[in-house]
Structures are given as C-alpha cells and as structure tokens.
Amino acid sequence: MARRVLVCASLLTIQCVFFVTAGETWAVVVAGSRYFYNYRHQADVCRAYHILRRNGVADDRVILMSYDDAATAPDNPVPGTLFNEPSPDGRPGWDVRHNCDIDYSGRDVTAEHFLAVLRGNATAAGGGPVLRSTAEDRVFVYFADHGAPGLIAMPVGEPVYADDFNSALKFMAEQRMFAEMALYVEACESGSMFEGLLPEHDKIWAITAANPDESSWGTYCDAEDTVNGVDIGTCLGDLFSINWMEDSDLPAEFHTETLDMQFSTVKTETTLSHVMFYGDRSLNARPITEFQGVPEFPSLQGRLGAKGGAERRNRPGVAVDSRDVKLHTLRRLQRRSEAAGDVSGAAAYAAAARAEETHRAAADRAFAAIAGAALAAVAAAPLPPLAELACHKRAHRGVTAACGPYSDYSLKHARVVAVLCESGYSADAIIAAADAACAAHMPTSLFSGETAIA
Known part of the structure; x- marks a missing residue:
C-alpha cells in the first residue's frame, strides 16, 4: 500500500519533505x-x-x-x-x-x-x-x-x-x-x-x-x-x-x-x-x-559533515590482507611510539607483535598437522559449493574446543575444516586430529592470539 511519509534529515538545518x-x-x-x-x-x-x-x-x-x-x-x-x-x-x-x-x-x-x-x-x-x-x-x-x-x-x-x-x-x-x-x-x-x-x-x-x-x-x-x-x-x-x-x-x-x-x-x-x-x-x-535510502527522498548532497562535490575525494592506495591487519597495526603503533620518543610504548607494541608472530607460526603448524600431508594439494584447490554444512558446524565447534577460539589470523585455517568435511571425513575424525595437533603445537597461551595491547 502506498504511504504518504514525512521524512526529515539534518545537516546544519532541519529539512523535511512529504513524498509517496x-x-x-x-x-x-x-x-x-x-x-x-x-x-x-x-x-x-x-x-x-x-x-x-x-x-x-x-x-x-x-x-x-x-x-x-x-x-x-x-x-x-x-x-x-x-x-x-x-x-x-x-x-x-x-x-x-x-x-x-x-x-x-x-x-x-x-x-x-x-x-x-x-x-x-x-x-x-x-x-x-x-x-x-x-x-x-x-x-x-x-x-x-x-x-x-x-x-x-x-x-x-x-x-x-x-x-x-x-x-x-x-x-x-x-x-x-x-x-x-x-x-x-x-x-x-x-x-x-x-x-x-x-x-x-x-x-x-x-x-x-x-x-x-x-x-x-x-x-x-x-x-x-x-x-x-x-x-x-x-x-x-x-x-x-x-x-x-x-x-x-x-x-x-x-x-x-x-x-x-x-x-x-x-x-x-x-x-x-x-x-x-x-x-x-x-x-x-x-x-x-x-x-x-527512501525512493524520491531529496537526500542531502554528499557525506554528512564533509564535502558535497561530484567527485570522489580519495582513492584507496595502500591495502593489507585482512588476515594481516593485526600484525600490521602492532608494527604501525610501534613505529608511532618510536617517533614520539615513547620507549616503553614501543617496547610493548614490539612484544605484542612478537607474540602475534608466535601465535601465527603455532597456528600454521597445528592446522598443517590437522590436515595432514595427503590433503595439501586438496587444501590449495578451489572449494566446491559447501554441502556438508552439519559436518562443518560440528567440526568447527570441536576444533575451537581443542585449539581455542579462532583469531583473525587463524581463521584462514578454517578452510582445512571445510576441505576435510567436503572430502568425506567425519566431524569426529577432524576433532580427534585437532585434539592431538593443538595439544602438541598450540599451548593454551597461544590459543586465540589476543593480547592486552591493541
């Protein structure tokens, strides 16, 4: 049913309009x-x-x-x-x-x-x-x-x-x-x-x-x-x-x-x-x-509180893989502290970055062990549309129980679970492999990769 609506928006002044x-x-x-x-x-x-x-x-x-x-x-x-x-x-x-x-x-x-x-x-x-x-x-x-x-x-x-x-x-x-x-x-x-x-x-x-x-x-x-x-x-x-x-x-x-x-x-x-x-x-x-938006609404021009011109002001240039942004940020904050003469702050960020690198290496080893050498080629191939969704859910729950919550980085290895499920492995087999691999390669302190810094 068509409606007659009063919509208001504000920048410096209130603007209202009726439309259908x-x-x-x-x-x-x-x-x-x-x-x-x-x-x-x-x-x-x-x-x-x-x-x-x-x-x-x-x-x-x-x-x-x-x-x-x-x-x-x-x-x-x-x-x-x-x-x-x-x-x-x-x-x-x-x-x-x-x-x-x-x-x-x-x-x-x-x-x-x-x-x-x-x-x-x-x-x-x-x-x-x-x-x-x-x-x-x-x-x-x-x-x-x-x-x-x-x-x-x-x-x-x-x-x-x-x-x-x-x-x-x-x-x-x-x-x-x-x-x-x-x-x-x-x-x-x-x-x-x-x-x-x-x-x-x-x-x-x-x-x-x-x-x-x-x-x-x-x-x-x-x-x-x-x-x-x-x-x-x-x-x-x-x-x-x-x-x-x-x-x-x-x-x-x-x-x-x-x-x-x-x-x-x-x-x-x-x-x-x-x-x-x-x-x-x-x-x-x-x-x-x-x-x-709302059809026919005469929206304010451009972004709120900024320019209202007809051209993009910025074009992204520097990009970082989403998996690497945490480490990138820690190193960036370390450099910022160094430039400001904050010796203790720079040392704290450097320590956090080293901890993140240690976590990443442990996650790499653990999930390589879960996958096994036989699945290395399969893991690198494009995934088919996911079909074994019940296996995925149960296996992920078991893997995180054994290895701790996924971190922003270790989520890249969740692909291993998908490959195993889609290759016919049972959730129980995947969980058993995770229990063994993470006990060997990921001590509790490395589970999630989170730090008090950043």
Whole structure:
C-alpha cells in the first residue's frame, strides 16, 4: 500500500519533505569484530548508517550492531572518534562515530541476536529492536567482519554459519518479511556464505567482497591512515566497503545507479579480490536508492559533515590482507611510539607483535598437522559449493574446543575444516586430529592470539 511519509534529515538545518512510496526501507548493519586493530569494521558500519539516515531511512528502521570499542580504545589517538577515510588535502576529517546510533553493542553483538533480528524475534534478540518489515518493504543488510569458508565471525560467541544465515533468509522469504532484499557482505571467503546456497528466485540480491577462496582487504593503511594531521595507526576501512560507500556518497551516482551498476563499479575498483554476485538477477535494475535510502527522498548532497562535490575525494592506495591487519597495526603503533620518543610504548607494541608472530607460526603448524600431508594439494584447490554444512558446524565447534577460539589470523585455517568435511571425513575424525595437533603445537597461551595491547 502506498504511504504518504514525512521524512526529515539534518545537516546544519532541519529539512523535511512529504513524498509517496510503496513500502518502507529497513536495514540491518553489523560489524562483527572487536579491538582497535579492527577499527575499520566499526568505522565502515557507522559510515553505512549515515548513508542510510542521510537518504531518508528512519532511525527506528536502521538496526546497527557494533561492539563499539575502537573509538574508546587506549590506542585511538583521537578518543571517541572513528574515521573511515583520510583527509590528506587539509579538509576536516569526517568523524563517522558522531551521531552513529548503535542498538546492540559489547557482548550483545552475537550470532544469536543477529539471526533473531533478521527473523523479527525480539525475545531471542534480548528485547532489542528487530525487523518488523512486511511483504511491501525493502530490506538492506550490510555485514563487515572476518570470515572463512561457511562462516562469518562475531565478536562474542559462535560465528554466523552459512546454513543458519541462509535458513534465516528462507524464513524471512516464507514469512513475507520483504518484497526485495539486498545484502552486502565484507569478509574473507564471503562468497562461500551464498554459493550454491542462496536461491536465484527469492527476490534476494547479494554481493560479497571476495569469492569463496580468498581474503578481503583492509585499506587506507600506513601513510593513508592520516586524518586531520594525525596518524590513526591502523587501516581506516575495507576495500570493498570503501568502494561501495564512496560510490553511494556521490549524489549523481546515488540517484541514478541501479544495484547492478553499483556492483559493476565496485567489482572494477576492488582489484585485490573478486567481488561476487549471488541470488536473484531480476533485481539488477532496481535503484540503489530503494535499499540504501527512501525512493524520491531529496537526500542531502554528499557525506554528512564533509564535502558535497561530484567527485570522489580519495582513492584507496595502500591495502593489507585482512588476515594481516593485526600484525600490521602492532608494527604501525610501534613505529608511532618510536617517533614520539615513547620507549616503553614501543617496547610493548614490539612484544605484542612478537607474540602475534608466535601465535601465527603455532597456528600454521597445528592446522598443517590437522590436515595432514595427503590433503595439501586438496587444501590449495578451489572449494566446491559447501554441502556438508552439519559436518562443518560440528567440526568447527570441536576444533575451537581443542585449539581455542579462532583469531583473525587463524581463521584462514578454517578452510582445512571445510576441505576435510567436503572430502568425506567425519566431524569426529577432524576433532580427534585437532585434539592431538593443538595439544602438541598450540599451548593454551597461544590459543586465540589476543593480547592486552591493541
């Protein structure tokens, strides 16, 4: 049913307009990580929140999940802020944390709550906001974090497994919780969440930062992490995410592009991984305004609090494999401390970097032992669409019980579990191998690779 809606947005003054639209736009936006070295994910989602709000989506229809510890981390040189792009040209940086209204933070950012939000189950979501969308509405889901074959990580508890994610999407389709849905997923091996799993005719349109076999990349790193003359010390954004959001920040593109046009642009500009499409191609010609805003809403020009011109201000240059950003950040913070004459701080970061290197080496040995030499060639080959999803889930639970929670780095080895399951090994056999390998190669202090620094 068409509705006459009053929508207001503000920059320096309040702007309101009546317009007629069929259905509403709802959004679920998630950063699935924590710690300062994952600053970029929390900055990504706050920027996405502002894009949605600036373009007319009501605040109570944007559900945002973020652990929200990067802005207040001791390593943040500008406390209380998050920046998603540099400001090398002398213009003021845009603090995306300002007025970023987070609904689920800290230990409430879990797979259980995320899936409950999608299903509209407020009880399972702990009483927080959930989707109340109808068969007339459009739903936009954006997720930024680490991933591995068949899963995307969360900062607390279990990851979101591919079968659970796709089951929630199927439930939404069956319950007529949307007319159309668009999903953008930023994570390593994120294509594995949908390949062979997402139907082609359910009015769900999905793009991912990477195919099922590769990493995604952080960007605006090293010399490009400077904002207002301050070196932030870690990557400010993710390459796929920066490319879609900086495209959506351009007024001309935002008001003329279709989903397929944005996909083509982002695919071309994301050169270090393969941006992938899955789902229902009948949505290709739908305007991006229908998912990242409200149709016909006269959105404010450009990014909030920054430029409103017709050209991108920045182009990402320096990028770091998502698996390596923690180590990269520790070394960057060490150099920052050295340059400031902070001897004790530099020593602490150097020690943390050495601990991370030790953890990485132990994880490499442990998962090589789990896989065994016979599977070395298979592990390097492209994965087929995942089919043994029950094996994956049970094996991952057993591996983390034996080896500790996956770290941002050791998630690269979750591929071993996928290869073993898809090669016919039972979850029990994989868990037994993990028990032996991790007892030998990963002492308790190295399980997760987390440190008190960063």
